[in-house]
Amino acid sequence: MIGFRPAIATLACLAAVAASWAIAAELDEIQSRGELVWAADQEGGGPHVFPDPSDPRRLVGFEVEFAELLAGELGVKARFQQGQWDRLPLLLDQTADCVINGIELTPERRRDYGCSRPYFGYALQMVGRRAAPPAMLADLAEAGPAGAWRVGVLTGSAAEIEMRARAARGEAQVEVIGYDGTLDSMEQVQSGVLDAAVLDDCIVTFYADRFAALRNVDRPFAGGLYTVLTSHRTPKLAAAIDGAIGRLIADGRLKKLYDRWDLAGRQQMLMLRDAAEIPVARGRTLGELVRQTLPLLLSSAGMTVLLSCAAFPLAVAAGLAVAVGRLHGPAWLRPLLTGYVEVLRGTPLMLQLYAIFFLLPKIGLALPALVAAIIGLALNYSAYESEIYRAGLKAVPLGQFEAALSLGLTKWQALRHVLVPQAVRIVMPPVTSDFIALFKDTSVCSAITVIELTKRYSVLALSTGRIVELAVVTAVLYLCMSWPLAVLSRWFESRLDRPAGGGQ
Amino acid sequence: MIEIDSLTKRRAGKPVLDGVSLRGAEAGVTVLVGASGSGKSTLLRCMNGLEIFEGGTITIAGHRLAAGGQSIAALDDLRRDVGMVFQQFNLFPHLSVLDNVMLAPRVVAKVPVEEARCRAVDLLDRVGLSAFVAARPATLSGGQQQRVAIARALAMRPRVMLFDEPTSALDPTMTSEVLDVILDLAKAGQTMVVVTHDHGFAKRAATWVVELAAGRIVRQGTAAAMLG
Ligand SMILES: Nc1ncnc2c1ncn2[C@@H]1O[C@H](COP(=O)(O)OP(=O)(O)OP(=O)(O)O)[C@@H](O)[C@H]1O
Ligand SMILES: [Mg+2]
Numbered sequence: 001m002i003g004f005r006p007a008i009a010t011l012a013c014l015a016a017v018a019a020s021w022a023i024a025a026e027l028d029e030i031q032s033r034g035e036l037v038w039a040a041d042q043e044g045g046g047p048h049v050f051p052d053p054s055d056p057r058r059l060v061g062f063e064v065e066f067a068e069l070l071a072g073e074l075g076v077k078a079r080f081q082q083g084q085w086d087r088l089p090l091l092l093d094q095t096a097d098c099v100i101n102g103i104e105l106t107p108e109r110r111r112d113y114g115c116s117r118p119y120f121g122y123a124l125q126m127v128g129r130r131a132a133p134p135a136m137l138a139d140l141a142e143a144g145p146a147g148a149w150r151v152g153v154l155t156g157s158a159a160e161i162e163m164r165a166r167a168a169r170g171e172a173q174v175e176v177i178g179y180d181g182t183l184d185s186m187e188q189v190q191s192g193v194l195d196a197a198v199l200d201d202c203i204v205t206f207y208a209d210r211f212a213a214l215r216n217v218d219r220p221f222a223g224g225l226y227t228v229l230t231s232h233r234t235p236k237l238a239a240a241i242d243g244a245i246g247r248l249i250a251d252g253r254l255k256k257l258y259d260r261w262d263l264a265g266r267q268q269m270l271m272l273r274d275a276a277e278i279p280v281a282r283g284r285t286l287g288e289l290v291r292q293t294l295p296l297l298l299s300s301a302g303m304t305v306l307l308s309c310a311a312f313p314l315a316v317a318a319g320l321a322v323a324v325g326r327l328h329g330p331a332w333l334r335p336l337l338t339g340y341v342e343v344l345r346g347t348p349l350m351l352q353l354y355a356i357f358f359l360l361p362k363i364g365l366a367l368p369a370l371v372a373a374i375i376g377l378a379l380n381y382s383a384y385e386s387e388i389y390r391a392g393l394k395a396v397p398l399g400q401f402e403a404a405l406s407l408g409l410t411k412w413q414a415l416r417h418v419l420v421p422q423a424v425r426i427v428m429p430p431v432t433s434d435f436i437a438l439f440k441d442t443s444v445c446s447a448i449t450v451i452e453l454t455k456r457y458s459v460l461a462l463s464t465g466r467i468v469e470l471a472v473v474t475a476v477l478y479l480c481m482s483w484p485l486a487v488l489s490r491w492f493e494s495r496l497d498r499p500a501g502g503g504q
Numbered sequence: 505m506i507e508i509d510s511l512t513k514r515r516a517g518k519p520v521l522d523g524v525s526l527r528g529a530e531a532g533v534t535v536l537v538g539a540s541g542s543g544k545s546t547l548l549r550c551m552n553g554l555e556i557f558e559g560g561t562i563t564i565a566g567h568r569l570a571a572g573g574q575s576i577a578a579l580d581d582l583r584r585d586v587g588m589v590f591q592q593f594n595l596f597p598h599l600s601v602l603d604n605v606m607l608a609p610r611v612v613a614k615v616p617v618e619e620a621r622c623r624a625v626d627l628l629d630r631v632g633l634s635a636f637v638a639a640r641p642a643t644l645s646g647g648q649q650q651r652v653a654i655a656r657a658l659a660m661r662p663r664v665m666l667f668d669e670p671t672s673a674l675d676p677t678m679t680s681e682v683l684d685v686i687l688d689l690a691k692a693g694q695t696m697v698v699v700t701h702d703h704g705f706a707k708r709a710a711t712w713v714v715e716l717a718a719g720r721i722v723r724q725g726t727a728a729a730m731l732g
Binding site: 397399400402403404405406407408409410411413417418421422425 | 553554579583584587588590594595597607611612613656660
């Protein structure tokens with residue numbers, strides 16, 4: 001590599017001299033000439049540019065077809081210009097208008113040349129012999145059985161740059177060996193001279209049949225984008241090529257081309273597309289959006305209300321019973337109830353819903369999703385409510401209990417008429433906020449196929465793409481529901497604040 | 505009506521009541537006096553089954569309480585016949601004054617609503633609170649609250665009423681309101697045991713006076729003999 005730089009400098013000087021009479025043509029010249037001269041190295045091989053095996057006089061390859069499409073867009077014919085791959089850019093000052101041959105888009109190239117928008121994306125793939133190390137990319141971190149791994153690359157390729165960088169950083173114990181022919185490195189791996197080769201993934205795939213003794217090592221890594229190189233002196237040509245690529249992408253011709261070459265056209269398009277080329281769907285007005293989605297959102301809101309209003313009273317009743325049992329029940333019952341509370345509080349609601357919906361059927365108890373959801377919510381919240389009620393019951397002064405007993409009430413009568421009614425008042429604020437919490441927790445029920453408001457929102461947001469507008473509508477619906485709940489609970493609170501009227 | 509035989513009660517290993525025997529407290533007003541911490545409240549609470557004691561027996565209103573606690577049924581029976589009024593009133597704050605008084609007759613004695621209400625209104629009238637039937641306890645003065653508590657205990661028509669310093673949380677005017685009610689009860693023949701520091705009340709009402717000191721009865725006798 002050391003002697004290489006002066007060589008490039010010399011060539012660059014020669015090129016600069018040559019530039020005075022060279023034919024780096026601008027767009028109007030090309031169009032009047034009727035030909036776009038594109039440079040590539042047919043030795044580079046498939047699937048880029050290579051002689052047709054059945055008629056070696058003809059060149060084929062996805063870049064050949066791409067060049068023809070590109071020229072067509074400029075209103076001219078494509079003419080191929082052979083060059084040595086690592087010196088192709090120099091031809092821009094000679095006879096070529098552009099270079100189309102797996103040239104990676106890099107910051108340096110953008111500085112030195114006109115670079116079109118990308119027309120292809122690739123990744124690097126390492127190949128090795130079957131049943132021989134390395135088995136994984138990570139294996140390169142340590143030296144191989146015979147010292148540093150010998151890894152072949154195409155000289156000047158992204159693979160060479162990447163592997164040398166890894167070696168320099170000490171990430172890979174490799175000796176990087178550069179070859180002028182794309183397939184040389186794979187041949188050398190097959191013959192056992194090299195441990196591995198690193199190439200563009202499309203090349204590995206294309207020649208997989210020929211190198212049956214080789215296998216892919218690990219997944220593709222690194223990678224980048226191919227660009228069409230032009231000279232800085234031909235900005236109009238560069239702009240015209242960009243425009244042409246944009247049209248080829250937008251109207252699907254490039255995707256068809258890649259699909260024909262089995263190059264994952266759809267993925268390529270996803271990589272290459274600019275937002276501007278994606279046709280903008282006709283916008284729905286906010287009115288239309290609301291009209292179309294509101295009925296669905298409303299019915300799901302109804303589900304949310306149903307879940308909350310069915311589950312919470314059950315949770316409160318069960319929670320109260322558990323709290324009373326833990327404080328006043330028989331001794332054998334108390335640890336059982338403590339276990340009940342800790343299990344339900346210590347495991348996620350989601351898991352409990354799964355257990356009820358998916359596991360109970362295994363012991364022959366299949367519940368409809370809605371019933372499972374209500375039971376799950378009620379059980380889960382009963383644990384929390386029981387803790388609240390336990391604290392509430394403890395907060396009632398002992399004198400209240402003694403006064404009730406001294407009047408002849410039994411323990412259970414005292415609980416029923418004196419302690420629990422007071423505890424209920426004491427715990428009103430935390431219980432109310434738990435109701436609102438449960439109200440929001442109903443969204444977890446979507447995990448067991450119950451479609452409530454949040455689930456409906458995410459489905460609709462995904463399908464319409466109107467994430468923000470629907471979020472606002474959904475939030476308003478939630479507020480419309482929780483507001484009355486808050487008012488209702490305040491009303492309960494105020495009602496409980498007054499003495500119970502009449503007799504018992 | 506009340507007979508206590510060598511009652512022993514310990515708390516944390518220390519005797520709080522130590523061989524208390526009480527005989528003279530027949531029908532009438534027994535006043536329990538003694539220094540703070542001498543065991544007056546504890547003795548009263550034992551008589552209502554709110555405390556378990558380790559030794560001796562209590563016979564009260566025909567119920568016999570043995571050491572080591574009573575059956576739940578026995579306690580429920582006992583408490584119908586022995587009412588208690590606490591120093592801190594302990595009214596039920598979530599119920600109106602009327603409902604405080606009606607609760608036990610309705611729930612324990614299963615008295616029909618109308619009858620229970622009549623009885624409660626009568627009792628509240630008797631303690632001078634007929635104007636407050638619908639009020640919440642919290643809105644009443646301390647003296648009024650204690651009178652409600654007395655009415656509430658009377659609603660079960662107990663044969664014995666226990667008062668534990670019923671006026672010590674009250675200022676002098678309210679104290680006399682409450683003591684007047686208790687005196688009226690005494691005149692009407694209600695058997696009661698009253699823990700009090702009020703010398704005047706003891707003199708006017710007591711038929712039998714018992715003095716406790718450090719968990720033992722040090723003196724007991726008629727009011728005339730004890731209070732001079
Ligand atoms: N809950 C309790 N736990 C432990 N010790 C107690 C408790 N209640 C009372 N005692 C102790 O028992 C003893 C008797 O208390 P008691 O309340 O019966 O006294 P008292 O004569 O009523 O006093 P006072 O005039 O202050 O009310 C005291 O030494 C007291 O410290
Ligand atoms: Mg006391």
